[in-house]
Amino acid sequence: WFVPEGRGYDTSHGALKKFREWAETRYSEDEVMLRAAWFDGRAGFDNLTIPPSDEPHHEGDRFVRASRKQRRYVDYHLFLSDATAARIGELAYTVKATSEGYYLVGVSYGYTFEWSHPASGHLALGKILRTREIDIIAGPPSYRNREPGGSAPFPCPVDSVSLNGKLFISEEDFKTKLGADHHEPDDFNPIIRTPQALDGVHWRGAGQALAHGGGVCWMDLWGNGWLKTPAIWSRAGKVSQAMARRLGSPLKDPDVAVFIDERALAYLVDTTAFTFLVQNVRECVLRSGLSAGFFLLSDLSFREKFPDAKLYLFLNAWDIRPELRAAIKNRLQQDGKVLFWLYSAGLFDGGRESLERAREVTGIALKPQPFHSKSGTTVLNRRHPLCAAFPDRGLIGGTKLEPSYFAIPEEALVLGEYTQTGLPSFVVKEFGIGDPNSQWTSVFLGEPIVSPGLIRALGQLAGAHVYDYHED
Numbered sequence: 001w002f003v004p005e006g007r008g009y010d011t012s013h014g015a016l017k018k019f020r021e022w023a024e025t026r027y028s029e030d031e032v033m034l035r036a037a038w039f040d041g042r043a044g045f046d047n048l049t050i051p052p053s054d055e056p057h058h059e060g061d062r063f064v065r066a067s068r069k070q071r072r073y074v075d076y077h078l079f080l081s082d083a084t085a086a087r088i089g090e091l092a093y094t095v096k097a098t099s100e101g102y103y104l105v106g107v108s109y110g111y112t113f114e115w116s117h118p119a120s121g122h123l124a125l126g127k128i129l130r131t132r133e134i135d136i137i138a139g140p141p142s143y144r145n146r147e148p149g150g151s152a153p154f155p156c157p158v159d160s161v162s163l164n165g166k167l168f169i170s171e172e173d174f175k176t177k178l179g180a181d182h183h184e185p186d187d188f189n190p191i192i193r194t195p196q197a198l199d200g201v202h203w204r205g206a207g208q209a210l211a212h213g214g215g216v217c218w219m220d221l222w223g224n225g226w227l228k229t230p231a232i233w234s235r236a237g238k239v240s241q242a243m244a245r246r247l248g249s250p251l252k253d254p255d256v257a258v259f260i261d262e263r264a265l266a267y268l269v270d271t272t273a274f275t276f277l278v279q280n281v282r283e284c285v286l287r288s289g290l291s292a293g294f295f296l297l298s299d300l301s302f303r304e305k306f307p308d309a310k311l312y313l314f315l316n317a318w319d320i321r322p323e324l325r326a327a328i329k330n331r332l333q334q335d336g337k338v339l340f341w342l343y344s345a346g347l348f349d350g351g352r353e354s355l356e357r358a359r360e361v362t363g364i365a366l367k368p369q370p371f372h373s374k375s376g377t378t379v380l381n382r383r384h385p386l387c388a389a390f391p392d393r394g395l396i397g398g399t400k401l402e403p404s405y406f407a408i409p410e411e412a413l414v415l416g417e418y419t420q421t422g423l424p425s426f427v428v429k430e431f432g433i434g435d436p437n438s439q440w441t442s443v444f445l446g447e448p449i450v451s452p453g454l455i456r457a458l459g460q461l462a463g464a465h466v467y468d469y470h471e472d
Contacts, residue, residue: 001088001108003080005117008052010080020048022079036074037351039068051076053119062402064211064267064347071351077118077266085109085124085131106136106169110156112296113261113282115141116274123158123262126298129164137161138217140171141205143188144279148197151286152204157260158212159293160393162251163303168214172205174198179224184220184399195231202232206239212293213251215243253307254293255464256455258285261297264318267348273401276448277343281315281455288455289468300327310462311338313455319348328361333431338441338462339363343448344405362451363442364429365408369421375415377425377447385461386428386443387415389453407444418446 003010024045027033035043051072065073074417092105110125128134141152154170161168175184175191176198192198202218209216218236220226227233261279269272285292293307297314300306301323312332320328332339344366345356359365379387406423407414416426432438443458452471460466 001084001121001277002111002115003117003119003121005120006114008120009050009076016048016050018083018288019050019076019079020045022082023048023075024073025077029324038070038071048072058187060074061336063270063273063344065269066267066347066353068351068353071310074118074266074351078123078263080119080121081266082127083121085127086120088128089131089133092131096133104135105133106138107134108138108171110137110161111139112156112260112265113153113278113294114155116268116271116278118268123265124149125160125262126296126302129160129166129296130302131236134166136169137169138169138171140173141443145283146174146201147190147192148200151283152201152208153282154212154294157258157294157296158214159254160299161306162213163295163299163307166415168212170209170214171218171219172202172216173221174201174226176226178228179220179222182222182223182224184224188420189221196227198232199235199411199432202235204238206242210246225419228325252291254291255462256285256288256290256292256311256313256459257307257309258282258292258294258313258315259297259300259317260294260315261317261319263298264316264348267318270401273343273448275329276401277315281313281342281450284450284452284455286315287452287471288459289445289466289471290456290459290464297324297449300324300331306331308335309337311340311459312466313340313342313458314345315342317341317345317361319350320346320354320358321350325349325357325361325468331460333363333440334438336439336441336463338443338458340443340445340458342445342450344446345444362429362444363440364412364444365410366405366444367408369404369406369418369423372402373404373418374420375391375401375425375447379416379426381413384413384415385457386426386454389457390451391453399447405446407446 023034028148031044035041088107089444095105096102109122109128111122112125115122139155146152158168175189177193178189192201205216218227292459297317341362345362346354348354349357355366381387405423406418407427409424409427412427412429414427417423418425427444431440456466
């Protein structure tokens with residue numbers, strides 16, 4: 001149900017056959033479209049090959065596979081996920097048909113926030129959520145920070161699950177000292193060492209489930225007695241009662257909607273970018289003190305009703321297809337909403353370079369900095385609330401992520417500029433001033449670095465309520 005990192009690509013005859021069938025469907029049986037997309041005049045559906053997994057990427061592709069000759073890699077990554085989702089759907093249909101609809105079907109899938117390798121097979125959660133025969137999506141809280149004091153975030157955009165009529169269950173396989181006499185092979189799973197710490201992490205997970213409309217499953221993964229005390233079972237009863245009461249109260253729309261585009265992750269080359277643009281932002285949002293929901297970007301175009309938030313964060317809106325462009329313009333560019341674009345946006349449209357059209361959705365024209373330009377931003381307006389959110393008010397960022405992008409400041413407020421080039425890297429632009437219905441604000445930050453304070457400041461700019469200022 002997933003492909004581990006470092007295993008390479010499946011080059012078997014069966015995989016090759018299915019890849020060719022997938023490409024034929026993807027390009028509507030039109031070899032001209034295929035050759036244009038792959039920039040290869042000899043490409044045909046009967047001679048496609050699976051690209052070598054160990055081939056170095058193009059020199060210019062520092063951040064994503066931007067060159068058209070690299071499109072075959074992007075397509076192969078998407079094929080792996082589509083094939084995985086299709087097989088899961090077939091199995092789910094078989095279960096429903098055999099049980100005459102009586103059995104519920106659950107699947108561990110959608111590790112969108114966890115796996116940085118694009119060949120994981122987990123870039124099709126949207127298709128899984130739109131599969132009628134699947135009822136439950138499950139996954140463990142992140143193993144990176146699940147100890148007391150950590151955020152133990154969901155592995156997937158959890159609010160998309162309930163938005164699409166499914167149930168998310170957090171697989172909380174917390175290892176305890178009760179099983180210390182046994183050796184388990186999951187060394188990546190830290191031990192929760194005291195009863196008080198276990199009480200804390202259990203209620204943390206229950207609180208997340210209550211807030212996002214999900215459930216929890218406490219798992220003694222190896223059957224070694226991790227959960228065999230009366231206190232744990234008493235706590236389970238209290239959690240169960242809280243969740244039963246929760247069913248009588250409808251979920252409210254979050255103030256902040258965080259978008260991740262799983263399909264755009266197929267372009268990714270630099271795993272450092274995934275850490276900065278996906279996992280770090282998730283952590284900062286959870287510690288910002290704001291009410292936040294995490295969604296797939298595709299929900300905007302596939303769901304007729306979408307939560308009405310105040311602030312929208314776009315983590316990786318690199319491939320903005322026509323239906324997404326229309327949804328952003330029609331649904332979000334209004335009612336005083338604030339849209340925040342991190343690092344870049346609108347690089348592609350269905351695989352074709354499309355940065356010149358980024359302005360349609362961001363409201364701000366973007367361009368790449370000169371080759372090998374260093375990042376690192378000098379703050380120009382230290383008194384502005386968005387700038388005050390950074391610990392060092394004089395400088396932002398300074399990572400080695402390449403390339404970087406700058407904004408063309410047409411009637412925009414420039415808050416910061418790249419230290420090396422002097423080009424605008426942090427801008428705020430307001431639209432529709434004077435008309436409450438059409439008024440909205442666009443914020444672009446070319447540095448891939450955010451903080452809980454910046455997310456909180458963006459929320460305050462949008463009129464969101466702050467519940468906590470202490471990054472708990």
